[in-house]
Amino acid sequence: MKTNRRDFIKISSMGVSSTALIAPMFNWKSGSIETAENPGGSYSRTPTYCEICFWKCAGWAYTNEKGEIWKLEGNQDDPHCKGRLCPRGTGGVGMYYDSDRLKTPLIRKTIAGKQTYVEATWEEALDTVAENLQKVKEKHGAECTALFTHGSGGKFFGDLLNAFGSSNITAPSFAQCRGPRETAFLATFGEIIASPERTDIRDTRCLVLIGSHLGENMHNGQVQEMSEAIDKGATIITVDPRFSTAASKSKYWLPIKPATDLALLLAWAHVIINESWFDREYVERYTYGFEQLKDHVQQYSPEWAYGITTIKPDIIRETAREMAKASPAVIIHPGRHVTWYGDDTQRLRAVAILNALLGSWGRRGGFYYPDRVNLPSYPHPEFPEPKRTWRDAHPGKYNLALEVVSNDICDSTIPAPDRACNFKAWIVNGTNLIYTLPDKKKTLEAIQNLEFMVVIDTMPMEITGYADVVLPECTYLERYDSCRTDQHREASVALRMPAAEPKYNSKPAWWMVKQLAAKMGLEEYFKWNDIEELLSWQLQQAGTSLEEMKRIGVKKFPRAFDDMYFRQGEDVPFNTNTGKIELYSTELAAEGFDPMPVYTAHEEPAPGFYRLNYGRSPAHTFSRTANNPNLTDLMDENVLWVNPKVAREWQLKNGQPVWLENQDGVISEFPIKVRITERIRWDSVYMVHGFGHASKQLSRAYGKGTSDSDLITRVHVDPVMGGTGMRGNFVTFRIEEPEGKEVVA
Numbered sequence: 001m002k003t004n005r006r007d008f009i010k011i012s013s014m015g016v017s018s019t020a021l022i023a024p025m026f027n028w029k030s031g032s033i034e035t036a037e038n039p040g041g042s043y044s045r046t047p048t049y050c051e052i053c054f055w056k057c058a059g060w061a062y063t064n065e066k067g068e069i070w071k072l073e074g075n076q077d078d079p080h081c082k083g084r085l086c087p088r089g090t091g092g093v094g095m096y097y098d099s100d101r102l103k104t105p106l107i108r109k110t111i112a113g114k115q116t117y118v119e120a121t122w123e124e125a126l127d128t129v130a131e132n133l134q135k136v137k138e139k140h141g142a143e144c145t146a147l148f149t150h151g152s153g154g155k156f157f158g159d160l161l162n163a164f165g166s167s168n169i170t171a172p173s174f175a176q177c178r179g180p181r182e183t184a185f186l187a188t189f190g191e192i193i194a195s196p197e198r199t200d201i202r203d204t205r206c207l208v209l210i211g212s213h214l215g216e217n218m219h220n221g222q223v224q225e226m227s228e229a230i231d232k233g234a235t236i237i238t239v240d241p242r243f244s245t246a247a248s249k250s251k252y253w254l255p256i257k258p259a260t261d262l263a264l265l266l267a268w269a270h271v272i273i274n275e276s277w278f279d280r281e282y283v284e285r286y287t288y289g290f291e292q293l294k295d296h297v298q299q300y301s302p303e304w305a306y307g308i309t310t311i312k313p314d315i316i317r318e319t320a321r322e323m324a325k326a327s328p329a330v331i332i333h334p335g336r337h338v339t340w341y342g343d344d345t346q347r348l349r350a351v352a353i354l355n356a357l358l359g360s361w362g363r364r365g366g367f368y369y370p371d372r373v374n375l376p377s378y379p380h381p382e383f384p385e386p387k388r389t390w391r392d393a394h395p396g397k398y399n400l401a402l403e404v405v406s407n408d409i410c411d412s413t414i415p416a417p418d419r420a421c422n423f424k425a426w427i428v429n430g431t432n433l434i435y436t437l438p439d440k441k442k443t444l445e446a447i448q449n450l451e452f453m454v455v456i457d458t459m460p461m462e463i464t465g466y467a468d469v470v471l472p473e474c475t476y477l478e479r480y481d482s483c484r485t486d487q488h489r490e491a492s493v494a495l496r497m498p499a500a501e502p503k504y505n506s507k508p509a510w511w512m513v514k515q516l517a518a519k520m521g522l523e524e525y526f527k528w529n530d531i532e533e534l535l536s537w538q539l540q541q542a543g544t545s546l547e548e549m550k551r552i553g554v555k556k557f558p559r560a561f562d563d564m565y566f567r568q569g570e571d572v573p574f575n576t577n578t579g580k581i582e583l584y585s586t587e588l589a590a591e592g593f594d595p596m597p598v599y600t601a602h603e604e605p606a607p608g609f610y611r612l613n614y615g616r617s618p619a620h621t622f623s624r625t626a627n628n629p630n631l632t633d634l635m636d637e638n639v640l641w642v643n644p645k646v647a648r649e650w651q652l653k654n655g656q657p658v659w660l661e662n663q664d665g666v667i668s669e670f671p672i673k674v675r676i677t678e679r680i681r682w683d684s685v686y687m688v689h690g691f692g693h694a695s696k697q698l699s700r701a702y703g704k705g706t707s708d709s710d711l712i713t714r715v716h717v718d719p720v721m722g723g724t725g726m727r728g729n730f731v732t733f734r735i736e737e738p739e740g741k742e743v744v745a
């Protein structure tokens with residue numbers, strides 16, 4: 001067996017001795033309440049916001065008289081959820097009760113020639129982290145350290161890294177998710193979409209969903225608003241090769257040939273301009289480059305697009321007319337997970353342009369101007385200026401990326417002769433990079449080249465097996481975090497505080513960071529004694545207090561001005577080079593990219609292969625919930641959607657397990673059961689992302705279903721912002737269990 005610097009270690013399901021259990025850090029009860037169900041007031045409720053996905057719904061955790069968490073409910077005052085959690089949020093308790101959780105810190109040691117994890121005290125584990133980070137700093141410079149993070153604790157680790165001397169903080173929610181849309185909307189309107197999306201779905205008259213399937217994508221507020229809009233008679237147009245839940249609620253379902261959306265979008269622009277269905281006054285007042293755009297789209301007629309997209313010209317015209325009729329209360333939805341084919345920024349530019357033509361930006365029923373509270377940082381000295389940043393590894397590349405590109409950090413961790421500095425240490429907090437980044441082989445190669453990696457997680461997920469030190473974080477129900485201050489129609493602050501004491505020997509991120517800062521000589525950046533002191537100070541600056549927030553959970557701050565939408569005839573400056581909405585992007589042109597989107601064809605599957613399509617399930621979030629006992633009760637494996645025509649050709653039966661092999665000869669580690677359905681086109685197959693776990697310590701998730709990530713080995717990187725296009729992969733069926741299959745482990 002080949003030995004690596006960093007062999008994958010299977011974390012054994014160890015018990016934790018009682019001495020490792022810690023005393024409660026806080027009195028976590030926020031007062032008992034009397035309700036019909038709780039006549040004696042023996043239950044308590046504690047404010048929290050959900051960490052099962054990044055919509056961050058605020059709610060209440062109910063505990064019984066024994067201090068056991070009993071149920072979770074939405075907070076009625078919360079603009080993100082309006083009192084209702086989604087099935088995953090309600091099932092969040094399962095994360096707390098999961099007996100497979102990480103229980104105590106672990107340190108990688110080689111014993112009798114074999115790498116293994118040794119249980120450690122927090123003192124030992126944090127000393128090891130501090131020493132190794134210092135070593136990397138002395139040898140290579142602090143800026144050779146990167147933080148991958150997704151989730152609340154990232155704020156604390158981010159501050160630690162900045163204080164340490166590195167600004168390389170990256171999240172998969174940019175280059176594997178919404179990056180292209182943010183770059184495209186910034187180039188067009190001078191502003192990003194951000195989260196929660198500033199889409200005014202509640203008041204829209206026409207919602208166009210392009211491969212963004214609200215319904216399976218359970219982002220709470222949007223799903224609620226979509227059903228509100230439907231009740232009020234809004235037209236839904238869904239463009240998706242799969243008949244999704246949204247498609248089933250739509251007036252028009254356009255089962256587009258995958259990878260051809262840009263052709264449809266350009267044809268829509270062609271029709272809307274040539275038929276004079278655009279908002280003329282808005283376009284004249286606010287936009288730049290209309291004449292160039294008009295000339296540019298002449299080549300993209302509906303007849304032309306038909307040959308590419310398989311959507312009939314009269315349907316393209318009819319749907320364009322529907323949008324125009326609803327204008328400006330129309331939303332061509334920017335989507336969220338938009339890293340598909342590598343030309344994603346250009347596709348999202350076309351989306352932005354259509355919205356501009358229809359005058360929906362800054363208009364009721366289109367895109368509103370959000371508001372938010374800025375909680376100031378606790379006073380600290382200025383962070384040191386890093387000597388280099390991630391950009392120096394590839395000068396001139398991805399200049400229009402507004403966040404750090406995770407896959408580029410991965411690339412720059414693999415040594416290259418022409419590069420002065422490579423990344424040498426990773427801090428990985430709340431992101432299962434093995435499932436999150438495409439091209440697993442490359443991720444693993446990068447990890448093998450690290451001098452040190454610490455992983456902070458709640459579960460023995462695949463990424464933890466490659467760490468030098470594993471730090472178990474307590475779940476969101478057992479901790480304080482930074483307050484939620486995300487944008488919305490109205491600014492709000494939401495508090496998360498512990499509903500129960502941390503189980504096992506787990507700790508919150510803020511505590512780990514505070515300890516590490518002391519060990520690394522960085523205390524001056526973290527002058528607060530504990531998080532209650534930090535939150536109290538911050539909340540006071542915002543005109544509230546920790547006491548008030550403990551009582552109410554969510555506080556709303558009415559808008560100071562009536563500026564959610566543009567006023568009739570108002571002159572609006574846009575934060576672009578021309579001060580206008582740029583139909584013709586001067587910024588893209590200056591970077592040497594097409595200033596207006598140009599259609600280019602993408603690769604097609606070879607005979608016998610099908611495009612690998614993936615998406616969400618309403619019951620799960622990525623790979624993070626696959627072992628959650630409550631949610632596995634709802635769904636415990638993914639299945640493969642196969643069109644009946646394809647099933648006939650391959651003589652596949654419903655429920656039959658098959659292995660999948662991709663264009664690069666990589667075979668799925670586990671089989672997946674076939675589901676024969678007309679709801680998917682014959683040129684594609686579909687599965688829900690996040691299943692097929694290889695970590696045996698996930699007792700409910702191990703070997704259940706198949707991982708799409710394993711099969712995504714071909715990546716089409718967006719040259720504009722570095723996003724990883726992941727939908728250009730093709731698979732074929734292996735009916736018999738393959739022998740000697742290449743499994744990347």
Ligand SMILES: Nc1nc2c(c(=O)[nH]1)N[C@H]1C(S)=C(S)[C@@H](COP(=O)(O)OP(=O)(O)OC[C@H]3O[C@@H](n4cnc5c(=O)[nH]c(N)nc54)[C@H](O)[C@@H]3O)O[C@H]1N2
Pocket residue numbers: 051150151153172173176177178336337429430431432433435436437438456457458459461473474475476614615621622623624625689708709712726
């Ligand atoms: N193949 C494929 N890849 C994808 C996607 C896809 O659909 N298919 N989707 C992409 C998108 S849109 C996104 S946003 C990203 C998401 O990427 P990630 O957020 O990395 O997704 P997960 O795989 O769920 O990894 C979350 C990790 O955080 C851990 N965790 C959960 N709660 C906590 C906590 O409170 N504290 C700590 N420290 N850890 C915690 C979980 O155990 C898990 O290991 O993935 C992207 N990658």
Ligand SMILES: Nc1nc2c(c(=O)[nH]1)N[C@H]1C(S)=C(S)[C@@H](COP(=O)(O)OP(=O)(O)OC[C@H]3O[C@@H](n4cnc5c(=O)[nH]c(N)nc54)[C@H](O)[C@@H]3O)O[C@H]1N2
Pocket residue numbers: 053054088177178210211212213214216217218219239240241242244256257258259260261335336337338613614615616617618619620621622686727
């Ligand atoms: N329940 C649940 N909800 C979630 C999440 C979750 O994990 N679980 N994750 C959240 C996050 S971080 C994100 S980013 C969003 C992701 O949610 P969305 O942005 O809605 O994106 P996906 O889930 O990737 O959507 C995939 C859809 O795109 C379609 N599709 C595939 N190829 C093409 C194509 O070429 N053209 C078109 N038009 N459509 C295509 C697929 O058939 C599928 O219906 O969901 C969020 N909401």
Ligand code: SF4
Pocket residue numbers: 050051052053054055056057081084085086087088089090218219220
């Ligand atoms: S949408 Fe669901 S999982 Fe996401 S934060 Fe809200 S309740 Fe939690």
Ligand SMILES: [Mo]
Pocket residue numbers: 173176177178336337
């Ligand atoms: Mo995402």
